[in-house]
Amino acid sequence: MLKHRIMPTLLFKEVGLVKGIGFDSWRRVGTAMQAVKVYNMRQVDELVFLDIAATPSGARPDFQQIDELADECFMPLTVGGGVRTVEDIRELLWVGADKVAINTAAVADPGLISDGADMFGSQCITLSIDFRRAPDGTAEVVTHCGKQPSGRDPVEWAREAESRGAGEILLGSVERDGTMGGYDIEMIRAVSDAVGIPVIASGGAGSYEHLADAIKEGGADAVAAASIFHFTEMTPREAKRHLGERGIPVRH
Amino acid sequence: MSDVAIIDYGLCNLDSIRRAIEECGGAPLVTNDPGDLDTCDRIVLPGVGSFARAMANLRAAGLDEALVRCVRDDGIPILGICLGMQLLAEHGTEGGDTEGLGLIGGRVERLTPHAKERVPHIGWNDLELAAPSPLFDGIAPGTDFYFVHSHRLVGPEDERLATVDYCGTTVAAAGRDHIMAVQFHPEKSQTSGFHLLRNFLGYRC
Amino acid sequence: MVQYCTRCLYPDTKPDLSFNTEGVCSACTAFEARDTVDWEARRQEFLDTVAQYRSTDGGNYDCIVPVSGGKDSTYQVLRLLEVGMNPLCVTATTDALSEIGRRNIENIKRLGVDYIEVTTNPVVRRKINKLALTQIGDISWPEHVAIFTIPIRIAVQLGIRLIVWGENPQNEYGGPAAASGDKTLTRRWLEEFGGLLGLRVSDLLEIEGIERRNLIQYTYPDDDALQRSGVTGIFLGYYFPWDGWTNALIAQANGFEVLPTLVEGSLANYENLDNHQTGIHDYFKFLKFGFGRATDIANNHIRRGRLDREDAVRMVRTQDGKFPSTCLGKPLEETLAEIDMTIEEFHRVCDQFTNKRLFVVDSRGRPVRDAQGNLTLADTSYGRTD
Numbered sequence: 001m002l003k004h005r006i007m008p009t010l011l012f013k014e015v016g017l018v019k020g021i022g023f024d025s026w027r028r029v030g031t032a033m034q035a036v037k038v039y040n041m042r043q044v045d046e047l048v049f050l051d052i053a054a055t056p057s058g059a060r061p062d063f064q065q066i067d068e069l070a071d072e073c074f075m076p077l078t079v080g081g082g083v084r085t086v087e088d089i090r091e092l093l094w095v096g097a098d099k100v101a102i103n104t105a106a107v108a109d110p111g112l113i114s115d116g117a118d119m120f121g122s123q124c125i126t127l128s129i130d131f132r133r134a135p136d137g138t139a140e141v142v143t144h145c146g147k148q149p150s151g152r153d154p155v156e157w158a159r160e161a162e163s164r165g166a167g168e169i170l171l172g173s174v175e176r177d178g179t180m181g182g183y184d185i186e187m188i189r190a191v192s193d194a195v196g197i198p199v200i201a202s203g204g205a206g207s208y209e210h211l212a213d214a215i216k217e218g219g220a221d222a223v224a225a226a227s228i229f230h231f232t233e234m235t236p237r238e239a240k241r242h243l244g245e246r247g248i249p250v251r252h
Numbered sequence: 253m254s255d256v257a258i259i260d261y262g263l264c265n266l267d268s269i270r271r272a273i274e275e276c277g278g279a280p281l282v283t284n285d286p287g288d289l290d291t292c293d294r295i296v297l298p299g300v301g302s303f304a305r306a307m308a309n310l311r312a313a314g315l316d317e318a319l320v321r322c323v324r325d326d327g328i329p330i331l332g333i334c335l336g337m338q339l340l341a342e343h344g345t346e347g348g349d350t351e352g353l354g355l356i357g358g359r360v361e362r363l364t365p366h367a368k369e370r371v372p373h374i375g376w377n378d379l380e381l382a383a384p385s386p387l388f389d390g391i392a393p394g395t396d397f398y399f400v401h402s403h404r405l406v407g408p409e410d411e412r413l414a415t416v417d418y419c420g421t422t423v424a425a426a427g428r429d430h431i432m433a434v435q436f437h438p439e440k441s442q443t444s445g446f447h448l449l450r451n452f453l454g455y456r457c
Numbered sequence: 458m459v460q461y462c463t464r465c466l467y468p469d470t471k472p473d474l475s476f477n478t479e480g481v482c483s484a485c486t487a488f489e490a491r492d493t494v495d496w497e498a499r500r501q502e503f504l505d506t507v508a509q510y511r512s513t514d515g516g517n518y519d520c521i522v523p524v525s526g527g528k529d530s531t532y533q534v535l536r537l538l539e540v541g542m543n544p545l546c547v548t549a550t551t552d553a554l555s556e557i558g559r560r561n562i563e564n565i566k567r568l569g570v571d572y573i574e575v576t577t578n579p580v581v582r583r584k585i586n587k588l589a590l591t592q593i594g595d596i597s598w599p600e601h602v603a604i605f606t607i608p609i610r611i612a613v614q615l616g617i618r619l620i621v622w623g624e625n626p627q628n629e630y631g632g633p634a635a636a637s638g639d640k641t642l643t644r645r646w647l648e649e650f651g652g653l654l655g656l657r658v659s660d661l662l663e664i665e666g667i668e669r670r671n672l673i674q675y676t677y678p679d680d681d682a683l684q685r686s687g688v689t690g691i692f693l694g695y696y697f698p699w700d701g702w703t704n705a706l707i708a709q710a711n712g713f714e715v716l717p718t719l720v721e722g723s724l725a726n727y728e729n730l731d732n733h734q735t736g737i738h739d740y741f742k743f744l745k746f747g748f749g750r751a752t753d754i755a756n757n758h759i760r761r762g763r764l765d766r767e768d769a770v771r772m773v774r775t776q777d778g779k780f781p782s783t784c785l786g787k788p789l790e791e792t793l794a795e796i797d798m799t800i801e802e803f804h805r806v807c808d809q810f811t812n813k814r815l816f817v818v819d820s821r822g823r824p825v826r827d828a829q830g831n832l833t834l835a836d837t838s839y840g841r842t843d
Contacts, residue, residue: 002369002418003376003396014458015470015814016746028472030655031745033810034593038655041592041664043442045376064822068809071271076398076440096267098400098440120264121301123372123400167372167402198370221370230655251376251396 003251004215004243005045005222006236007200008229010035012081013053019227021178023052023130023146029230036069044236045251046076048101048170048202048224050128052145054082055104061088063095070096078170080128089116093124101170103128104143107150107157110164117165122197127166129154131187132174139187146174154187155194162195169195170224173203180206180227188218200224208234208242215248253279254453257292259319259336260284261309264300269333272439276449286318294452295319295328298439299335303360303403304347306339316353323355329430330355331387331452334401337426337433341405355431358407363419371419372402377436379414379424387413387425387432389451395444397424397436404435430457459747459815461840464766465756466773470746470815488760491698503696507542510619518545518571520619523608525551526562528727529623529701531708533693534568537621543570545617549607549674550576551732552586552600553792555785557714558731564712575607581671585661586734587796593656594745594810596796597738602658602675613678613686624694624701701728701757722779724754724772733792736784743778744807747815747834751777770839780830 010032011018017035018026032049039047049069054061061082070077079092080101089100106112106127116125130146131139131154141152158169171191173184183204192199201220205211205228214220228234240250256278258266266282273280273296280296281288289295297319299306310316322328332340341352343359352360363371376396381388404422413432414425425434432452438445460469462482467474475483511519522537522544524530530546537544546565551558566572582599589598612620658675661667678686693699705727709715716726721736722743729735729750743749751773758764764772782789793803808824816824817833824832 001378002373003378005375015812016472028470028474030472031594031810031812034595035655037592038660041656041660062814064813067267070267072809074268074272074275074440074442074446076400076437093265096265098268119301122402123374124300167400168374196365196370197372198374222375235657235659 001249002221003045003249004220005200006211006239006243006250007046007048007078007222007224008035008039008044008236009048009050009202009224009226011226012049012051017230018052019178019230023174023177032065032069033072035230036072039236040073040075042236044075046078046222047073048078049080050101051079051081055143056145056147060084061092063091066092066097067095078126080126080170084112086112086115086119089120089124093120099124099126099168101126101128103130104148106161107141107143107152110160113161113164113166117167122165122167125166126168126170126200127158127161128170128172129157129161129191130172130174131184133184142174146177155190158191158195158199162197166197168198168200170200170202171220172224176204177202178227179204182206182210183214183218183220183223185213185218188214188220192219192221198222208239211239212243212246212248215243216246253277254293255291256280256294256296256453257288258282258296258298259310259315261299261306261313261315263302263306263309263335264298266298268437269296269298269439272446272449273453276446276453278449278453284313284315286314289315289318289322289328290326292328294455295322295330296452297330297332297336297339299333299339300400301335302347303335303338303344303352304350306335307344307350307352310339310353320353320355323431327430327457329452329455329457330432332433333439334435334437337435338403338405340427340431340433341407344403346403356405356407356411356426356428356433358405358411358423358426360403360405362403363401363422365419369419372400373418373422374400376441377416377418377424379416381414382412383410385413385425385427385432386455387427387434387448387451391444391447391451397434397438397441397444397448399424399436401435405433430455459836461838463840465759466748466752466766466769466839467756468747470812471748472746484756485760494698496698499696503693504540506691506696507537507540507619507621511542515543517615518617519543520621521545521547521608521612521617522570522621523604524548524562524565524572525604526558526565526731527729528705528708528713531561531565531568531711531713532704533621533623534565534570535707535711536693536697538568538570544621545611545615546570546572547608547611548572548574549600549603550574551734552582552597553733553787553795555731555733555787557716557785560714561730564714568711573611575603575611575674577603577674578671581667583796584665584667587798588661588664589656590737590741590796590798591806594741594806595738596734596741597732598656599675600732606675606677609683609688609690610674610676610678612688613682616686618687618689620688620690622690622692624699625692700761702761702763716785719776720750721781721784722776723750724776725750728754730785733784733787736781736789737792740778740781741807741810744811744832747778747812748773749778770841773839774837778832778834780826780832782830 020026076098078099079097084105141150198221200222201214202224205225270280338360340355341358416424438448463480464485519542585599590596739750755769
């Protein structure tokens with residue numbers, strides 16, 4: 001039986017890892033290398049590494065750094081942040097990423113998804129969707145690290161991405177990110193129901209219950225979390241124990 | 253120490269498998285030179301991507317002939333991983349009907365999800381061992397390995413080494429004697445994956 | 458790309474540091490906040506607090522003071538003796554204790570206290586030092602754990618309910634506001650701010666043959682045991698305006714010994730005297746964040762008006778982040794040999810943890826070293842724009 005994955009997420013900004021709240025008030029929390037090594041020691045299911053400064057600054061991904069980090073990573077690694085072209089995807093896969101997450105560039109040019117999937121296979125292309133809810137509850141896809149509204153609906157965008165060949169969706173709520181107040185279950189459910197490719201829930205996990213909810217209520221295939229694993233006694237291992245107790249298949 | 257030729261046919265990153273082989277005590281040589289295959293102890297054929305493109309690249313480099321010669325005629329052990337496993341088969345359907353290397357039987361077709369399943373098949377899934385094989389020596393049935401693929405091998409039952417319960421019963425490992433292939437990624441499957449790689453490195457005909 | 462505090466020399470690479478709209482870092486603003494504190498009231502609060510825990514019949518200790526023998530712990534012991542407390546001093550032996558460090562520990566005993574020293578299994582300890590160095594770039598990680606867990610374990614075991622710690626490092630070094638106000642040390646504090654860099658004791662199990670029974674002293678008592686024991690900790694730095702330099706003066710007047718020369722890579726001869734591995738520890742901070750111990754010390758002086766920023770910049774430029782070829786006089790190779798690491802391996806690990814964006818690199822992206830092995834910061838302006 002396919003297990004649900006628990007994926008620690010590392011957010012990288014300029015010179016080091018950060019934690020934020022609502023994609024804002026970033027707080028420096030240490031170096032990427034030690035985080036990768038610790039998670040490797042703990043044999044987590046998969047790791048997500050996002051460079052959140054690359055797109056806003058117009059920089060390309062830091063291939064040298066990813067190369068060094070990937071060398072210490074003996075588990076699947078998804079890398080995103082500042083990926084704009086098929087060349088960027090190629091180079092990232094070359095230096096060691098297993099999957100590449102694309103976000104802003106794909107919204108600007110959805111052809112990037114199809115080009116990437118054609119060249120490297122769907123399984124290498126993860127579409128990262130950040131969304132924000134207006135006060136009336138309507139959701140909108142945002143780009144540029146949560147700063148720019150796109151006018152698109154997350155569910156409809158997810159469907160288009162799938163039809164273009166994306167292998168996976170990484171779905172993140174901007175306002176819930178870093179709050180540890182729970183995922184946006186409704187949106188996770190809406191996107192999971194709309195597509196036939198795996199969906200990873202991101203943004204808001206604060207407890208093991210939240211992780212379970214994202215999977216059971218939201219229908220997510222995998223859950224990504226940053227804050228709970230970096231800042232609390234909670235560990236991916238314990239999370240899996242809890243999920244296992246709730247009848248959710250996880251790897252031990 | 254085992255000299256392992258890792259076939260580079262320009263399709264994907266080979267760092268992970270190279271380092272994994274190193275960690276497991278092998279001496280990896282990443283190569284696209286058919287000549288290197290004659291002097292190695294064993295071969296790893298990795299791969300991620302399109303069947304058709306992969307075969308085209310292998311042919312262009314003369315690696316297809318070299319692989320068949322070394323493996324079928326000279327008996328050099330080979331481990332195919334993911335797309336590499338599929339390339340060892342007779343036919344692939346992705347990107348048009350393409351001939352594979354024909355070192356194991358079967359054809360490659362797209363995964364068809366059942367009920368709530370999703371494609372690609374991504375994540376950790378547990379194996380059911382179908383036949384005893386040195387590849388799985390010491391690995392308990394039900395061990396999880398990391399899968400990430402949209403196609404699968406459909407091949408003869410007598411070459412089936414392990415299956416996984418996804419999209420019905422899907423072949424997770426296949427082969428006979430010195431020809432071994434796995435659909436999952438041992439180099440990404442941490443302890444269990446490394447155990448399997450060590451088994452491959454230690455395999456004696 | 459790196460922003461420096463306009464007052465002191467901290468860069469924004471430093472974890473848990475934030476900057477206000479005027480570009481002043483949280484360590485400086487926390488220091489300024491001291492002016493608003495009623496220190497008289499705090500002193501009284503201290504006296505009231507310790508009075509609650511004082512033994513009524515002299516049958517048990519009034520408190521535990523975790524000590525290393527350094528200037529701060531010497532000062533802490535003196536403060537407590539001065540207010541009539543009977544502390545039990547507890548030391549978690551450092552990893553590579555220096556001779557001067559041992560003499561300073563003996564000096565604490567002579568101040569007139571009972572003393573317990575707990576030494577963790579050195580064979581296991583060295584494995585953990587090496588593991589921590591290679592996995593998180595911090596050779597001193599086991600020490601950071603043990604200096605908290607050992608005194609707490611003793612407190613619980615001996616029924617001594619008060620632990621008096623020194624400064625709350627989050628206060629002096631500008632950590633997140635919530636932590637700065639903390640008076641007490643809970644397990645959560647330790648995990649988040651105790652400098653554990655995300656590595657947990659439980660992560661060590663099954664690596665290099667380390668078993669649960671090897672990690673007894675590193676194990677924090679569980680929440681229930683802690684609750685039942687009623688053990689609480691306080692930071693002396695909350696009640697008295699903390700100044701490491703003044704602590705050193707006071708300690709020296711009471712037998713504390715300093716080095717005749719500056720500690721390598723530092724601006725002080727009065728701290729970090731006890732552990733030959735500290736050079737490696739401080740060096741890795743420099744590799745990761747671009748600042749070392751010299752910066753910390755310069756900043757402490759700048760905040761207290763003893764050093765002007767310009768002079769500090771010049772001093773830090775020459776002293777900070779030196780390759781640790783010796784530490785307290787002991788050659789690096791010897792220290793590495795003790796943890797079974799070659800100098801080549803060491804260079805490899807240094808390289809892995811070097812933040813290439815902060816240093817001058819060659820055309821292949823490798824950090825450039827001078828003849829002594831020192832790296833050069835890419836930006837040595839420390840925020841000066843002239």
